[in-house]
Amino acid sequence: MSTADANTTEAERPTQATSNWRNWLEVLEHRVVGLLEWANPILVKETRQALKSKQFLLTFAIVLVACWIVSFAGRAIIGPQIFYIASGQDMLVAYYAILAFPLAVIVPFSAFRSLSAEKEDNTYDLLSITTLSSQQVITGKLGSAILQILIYFSVVSPCIAFTFLLRGVDAVSVALLLGVTLLASIGMSLIGLLAGTMASVRYTQMLLSVGLVLGMAFAFFGAVGVTPELLRESHKMIQDRDFWIGLGGVLTLYLTTFGLLHTAAAAQISFPSENRSTRIRYWMLLQQACFVAWMTVPPLLYPDEPEAVPVLACAAVGIGLIYWYVMGSIMTGEWPHLSRRVQRSLPSSLVGRSLFSWLNPGPASGYVFAVANSGALVALGLITLWANAPFPPFGLSATQISQFMLLGWCYLIIFLGLGRLLVSVLRRVAFVPLAAAFLVHLILMMAAIGVPAVIYSMSSQFRSSGYSLLLATNPFWTLSEVLESGLVSGREMLVYLLPAAAIVTFLLNLRAIGAELSRHRIAAPARVYEEEEELHPHPEPSPTSPWEEDPREPAKV
Amino acid sequence: MTSNPPNRPLIEVRGLHRYFGKTKAVQDMSFKVFPGEVFGYIGPNGAGKTTSMRILATLDEPTYGNAFVDGFSVVDDPDRVRRRLGFMPDYFGAYQNVNVYEYLDFFARSYGLRGAQRTGAIHYVMDFTQLDKLADKPIDGLSKGMKQRLCLGRTMIHDPAVLILDEPAAGLDPRARIELREMIALLAKNGKAVLISSHILTELAEICDRVGIIEQGKLLAVGSVDEISGRAETISKVQVRVLDGTERLITWLTARDDIADIVQKDRGVAFTHEGGPPKQAELLKQLVQAEFAVVDFASKTKSLEDVFLHVTEGRVQ
Numbered sequence: 074m075s076t077a078d079a080n081t082t083e084a085e086r087p088t089q090a091t092s093n094w095r096n097w098l099e100v101l102e103h104r105v106v107g108l109l110e111w112a113n114p115i116l117v118k119e120t121r122q123a124l125k126s127k128q129f130l131l132t133f134a135i136v137l138v139a140c141w142i143v144s145f146a147g148r149a150i151i152g153p154q155i156f157y158i159a160s161g162q163d164m165l166v167a168y169y170a171i172l173a174f175p176l177a178v179i180v181p182f183s184a185f186r187s188l189s190a191e192k193e194d195n196t197y198d199l200l201s202i203t204t205l206s207s208q209q210v211i212t213g214k215l216g217s218a219i220l221q222i223l224i225y226f227s228v229v230s231p232c233i234a235f236t237f238l239l240r241g242v243d244a245v246s247v248a249l250l251l252g253v254t255l256l257a258s259i260g261m262s263l264i265g266l267l268a269g270t271m272a273s274v275r276y277t278q279m280l281l282s283v284g285l286v287l288g289m290a291f292a293f294f295g296a297v298g299v300t301p302e303l304l305r306e307s308h309k310m311i312q313d314r315d316f317w318i319g320l321g322g323v324l325t326l327y328l329t330t331f332g333l334l335h336t337a338a339a340a341q342i343s344f345p346s347e348n349r350s351t352r353i354r355y356w357m358l359l360q361q362a363c364f365v366a367w368m369t370v371p372p373l374l375y376p377d378e379p380e381a382v383p384v385l386a387c388a389a390v391g392i393g394l395i396y397w398y399v400m401g402s403i404m405t406g407e408w409p410h411l412s413r414r415v416q417r418s419l420p421s422s423l424v425g426r427s428l429f430s431w432l433n434p435g436p437a438s439g440y441v442f443a444v445a446n447s448g449a450l451v452a453l454g455l456i457t458l459w460a461n462a463p464f465p466p467f468g469l470s471a472t473q474i475s476q477f478m479l480l481g482w483c484y485l486i487i488f489l490g491l492g493r494l495l496v497s498v499l500r501r502v503a504f505v506p507l508a509a510a511f512l513v514h515l516i517l518m519m520a521a522i523g524v525p526a527v528i529y530s531m532s533s534q535f536r537s538s539g540y541s542l543l544l545a546t547n548p549f550w551t552l553s554e555v556l557e558s559g560l561v562s563g564r565e566m567l568v569y570l571l572p573a574a575a576i577v578t579f580l581l582n583l584r585a586i587g588a589e590l591s592r593h594r595i596a597a598p599a600r601v602y603e604e605e606e607e608l609h610p611h612p613e614p615s616p617t618s619p620w621e622e623d624p625r626e627p628a629k630v
Numbered sequence: 631m632t633s634n635p636p637n638r639p640l641i642e643v644r645g646l647h648r649y650f651g652k653t654k655a656v657q658d659m660s661f662k663v664f665p666g667e668v669f670g671y672i673g674p675n676g677a678g679k680t681t682s683m684r685i686l687a688t689l690d691e692p693t694y695g696n697a698f699v700d701g702f703s704v705v706d707d708p709d710r711v712r713r714r715l716g717f718m719p720d721y722f723g724a725y726q727n728v729n730v731y732e733y734l735d736f737f738a739r740s741y742g743l744r745g746a747q748r749t750g751a752i753h754y755v756m757d758f759t760q761l762d763k764l765a766d767k768p769i770d771g772l773s774k775g776m777k778q779r780l781c782l783g784r785t786m787i788h789d790p791a792v793l794i795l796d797e798p799a800a801g802l803d804p805r806a807r808i809e810l811r812e813m814i815a816l817l818a819k820n821g822k823a824v825l826i827s828s829h830i831l832t833e834l835a836e837i838c839d840r841v842g843i844i845e846q847g848k849l850l851a852v853g854s855v856d857e858i859s860g861r862a863e864t865i866s867k868v869q870v871r872v873l874d875g876t877e878r879l880i881t882w883l884t885a886r887d888d889i890a891d892i893v894q895k896d897r898g899v900a901f902t903h904e905g906g907p908p909k910q911a912e913l914l915k916q917l918v919q920a921e922f923a924v925v926d927f928a929s930k931t932k933s934l935e936d937v938f939l940h941v942t943e944g945r946v947q
């Protein structure tokens with residue numbers, strides 16, 4: 074192109090405007106090419122593939138044809154009244170259904186399939202030994218899902234613009250609907266990818282795909298089902314301040330969960346000696362911090378309803394305990410063995426070790442991590458409760474709420490601790506992967522709930538008496554009993570029994586905790602330092618401020 | 631990236647073990663490969679060649695032991711190993727709707743090559759493997775030999791110092807085989823360490839500086855092709871016929887260390903003898919002294935193929 078420019082003749086001179094235009098295009102092209110240079114390789118490759126793929130073109134064509142059909146059919150059914158009645162909503166719902174199908178089903182499912190397809194085509198090995206990091210692989214796969222989503226959007230959006238002309242629809246509602254759909258579809262694609270990283274065996278792959286398809290069908294019909302109602306109510310909702318604040322909360326939850334799942338998916342496909350755990354734990358910390366921050370919002374919005382605060386604190390602690398129980402039952406299934414690679418980056422100072430050891434991979438550190446975080450939440454809940462003690466909450470005493478929080482925490486300590494012990498015993502005789510360890514926790518919980526339930530169902534004497542101490546192993550029943558009628562008539566001893574059991578469980582885990590805490594940092598091999606030196610040579614020491622002596626000059630005596 | 635001192639091996643395998651349940655696919659394997667060297671892996675089916683190569687390529691983990699590429703452990707520093715290693719598996723991983731250029735482009739990008747560096751690498755590789763005329767051809771439509779070339783091209787796209795090739799010559803015609811051999815020789819000349827596996831001994835004999843014979847996960851013999859051929863000269867197939875007392879002859883032979891693979895044939899006994907011609911003369915003398923009525927004593931030096939058959943026992947796990 075440059076030679077052509079150099080040979081511009083006199084005759085071409087007058088077309089100054091076009092050559093400007095061409096220059097501008099050239100700059101643009103250059104920019105785009107430059108950008109593509111740094112784009113994720115998987116995204117580039119899959120875009121190229123999609124443009125040539127028959128399946129993609131077919132879906133694209135079907136969506137396009139469906140839009141046309143809806144447009145013409147709608148026009149025909151509504152007839153000449155189309156310009157007078159507010160028919161936009163019905164048309165919008167029809168278009169939305171067309172858009173939602175690929176977004177809720179096709180894209181997430183192909184994201185799920187994309188990793189297993191790589192395995193089936195024998196390309197996964199080739200991909201995983203390149204220098205692409207596992208995060209980049211997940212991001213690239215997600216990127217190509219997002220690209221597909223955007224393409225479907227671009228097909229349907231002209232039709233949606235058409236519904237504006239028909240009245241009955243306001244722009245903010247539509248934008249909101251589409252925005253939420255976009256985020257939901259991206260989130261579902263990420264879940265599809267995460268499921269794809271877990272599906273290593275044909276059997277689990279089948280199970281997961283059935284689960285995913287059910288979930289996606291549910292999301293699709295749910296979305297299409299509630300949309301008409303939403304659109305009818307939307308003009309009221311969007312004028313409500315609390316709606317937008319609530320949306321902010323949901324968005325925070327979405328973003329932090331997105332980060333967590335992305336990290337988890339990347340961890341799944343990373344090399345076994347890699348640290349797969351610490352980053353996920355950082356995301357959990359962030360999620361907890363965001364949760365606590367958002368919990369302060371309702372009291373700020375409604376300062377004249379202080380009696381709601383203890384109830385809110387109670388609910389928040391309940392949610393937090395369930396969260397940490399689930400996360401804890403995953404973390405306590407990690408391997409106690411630390412790879413040499415991870416050991417290189419263990420915290421080395423005493424302060425660092427006591428604060429950050431709980432972020433290291435390992436079942437016992439995960440146990441302490443879950444216990445400490447849920448404990449912090451319970452402490453915050455108690456402080457909130459006692460700060461608002463003068464206001465009696467709806468029929469509940471402050472004692473009941475604080476008992477609920479503390480006993481709930483005890484249950485968490487007991488169940489996670491026993492589960493971890495069980496897994497470590499099982500690991501002496503069998504291979505127990507993470508998923509199986511999770512299952513062990515689940516079975517433990519089911520047994521704790523189920524065994525007393527069976528005894529209850531067999532004896533009519535128990536059945537008639539309602540709650541009894543026999544049900545102490547059922548955390549849900551016990552805690553709801555605490556809130557409903559308080560621990561009275563002989564059940565007060567639970568207040569001592571459960572904490573004692575929690576302390577004993579924790580002590581039983583102490584040996585493993587100690588073992589994980591005593592792991593020391595090891596030095597990286599000399600060869601690693603050698604290469605680091607080659608790749609990033611130390612900058613020559615130079616004065617960092619004008620009044621500093623130049624270290625390169627010999628010191629004056 | 632090839633700036634390593636000549637005394638440091640580019641590949642070092644140290645006491646490597648890999649078990650799959652009860653199957654011991656690799657057992658206590660150790661060897662080194664230096665820059666500019668081609669190391670051949672010979673072994674029957676199921677010997678553990680692919681398994682040990684996959685460990686070196688950071689696709690699998692050893693049960694015990696370790697392996698190093700340019701001084702970096704494949705277990706602890708897989709990221710650093712991957713930067714300097716190219717692995718060509720015994721299968722071809724094809725993407726749909728991708729042509730030769732795009733395929734190479736994808737892997738070049740995945741190895742972090744950018745801009746002119748990337749296009750330069752792609753063109754060099756296409757030139758090297760003579761794929762330049764096929765740049766726009768969809769890879770689904772390539773012939774086996776062309777795929778094999780593309781696979782080699784992909785393996786060397788980031789100019790790795792270490793190449794691990796698992797049966798690269800399988801399915802190639804004689805001409806393509808010769809060309810592949812030339813390519814590998816050229817790569818070695820450029821200072822790369824090449825680990826290559828094959829079933830075909832003659833093929834390895836010509837390009838390998840050293841070979842390792844492996845069976846049931848164990849490295850049975852390592853040495854240059856000459857050393858192993860030298861061993862072939864000292865090993866011979868001997869056939870002896872005696873007038874009577876064949877049973878006694880077999881018992882007598884079984885008791886000796888230098889004799890193996892004893893088989894009773896219709897008119898005598900066949901076995902392999904290790905030690906070369908002087909020892910054979912000795913053996914004949916001892917036979918006569920032991921009062922065997924020897925009527926026939928024939929011997930034949932073994933080929934490399936025979937050594938392979940002698941060293942390995944054809945056991946399958």
Ligand SMILES: Nc1ncnc2c1ncn2[C@@H]1O[C@H](COP(=O)(O)OP(=O)(O)OP(=O)(O)O)[C@@H](O)[C@H]1O
Pocket residue numbers: 650653654655673674675676677678679680681682947
């Ligand atoms: N993923 C696996 N699971 C179980 N066993 C395996 C696995 N991979 C390899 N094996 C076993 O390990 C042994 C060595 O296999 P390997 O593929 O390394 O042999 P090979 O030398 O490459 O054979 P071939 O010449 O046939 O390619 C075999 O017994 C095989 O069955």
Ligand SMILES: [Mg+2]
Pocket residue numbers: 679680681720796
């Ligand atoms: Mg093999």
